[in-house]
Amino acid sequence: MVDGYYPPPESEGGWRIAEPSSLGVKESKLEEAVQYHDQKEYTRSHGGALLVIHKGHLIAESYVTGSEGGPQPWTRSSCNDVKSSTKSVFGTAVGVFLEEYRDKVNLDTFLVGSSRENSLIPQIWDQPITDPRKKQIKLKHVLSMTSGHESPEPWLAPSKRRHFPGYSGAYQMYEYCFGWWHFQDIAAHHTLLFNPGHDFNYSNFGLEQMALAMRNISGEMVGPYLYDRVLGKIGMPQGIRDNAYRDMVYNDPRELNFSSEPGWGVGGSTGC
Secondary structure, eight states: OBTTBOOOOGGGTOSEEOOGGGGTOOHHHHHHHHHHHHHSHHHHHHOEEEEEEETTEEEEEEEEOOSSSSSSSOOTTOOOOOOOOHHHHHHHHHHHHHHHTTTTOOTTSBSSOSSSTTOSOGGGGGSOOSOGGGGGOBHHHHHTTOSOOOOOOOTTOOSOEEEOTTOOSOOOHHHHHTTSEEETTSOOSSSOSSOTTSOOOOOSHHHHHHHHHHHHHHSSOHHHHHIIIIITTTTOOGGGTSOTTOSOOOOOTTSOSOOSSOOTTTOOOTTO
16 A cells, blocks of 8 residues: 555556656666566466555556466466465565654665664673674665574574573574574575675575564564554454464465465465
């Protein structure tokens, strides 16, 4: 939603469309992003759709038909399920947060910072910083997955949990993100993969720390924060406000969600 604007359904025109340059977007950079999406190995093999919405306007879209999976062909009218909305919902929360607290933070604000006093996540300073490069991480790095964090999400891994030297506390999410403990024989977060902003690696662990920063500043968990400002106003059920993802729908990553029948892990919605 921008200035009270909600996009109508496709049958009534869909999103407003604008030239990127008219909204202050550098077209060459946008083109690079679209090409990056289109040329990725997984996009080419399983297909993909990309929509870029900026200030309530559609400024870019792309559809790639995969060689091994996905709608055949994949076009703007293809019917396919949304397998995960987490990034979309969290991205909306971040956008609202950056607007609400624009006098305190922006995309170039340092996340860890050089000291506890100027850190958005002072909790990380409860132990010595495990990699000095973490002090260079900015909000734009965690949001674009260029912060250098690892990818694996080993919550069901059979391997043992191990403390790194100097830490003997709880085996919890933020402590894991900070690099204080790890799963044996599984890539951890003690040391970054690369200097922040110098490469890309898909990872949710920088986003976890962004959520912590949002909670530190707003005093609210991300779920209630976004529900009260956006999701509730567009009619989403009250139950999603406080469930903290305790109620997880069925999901089998071995199945592609491109069926004509509705259902989590198996298909889309009848008639789109």
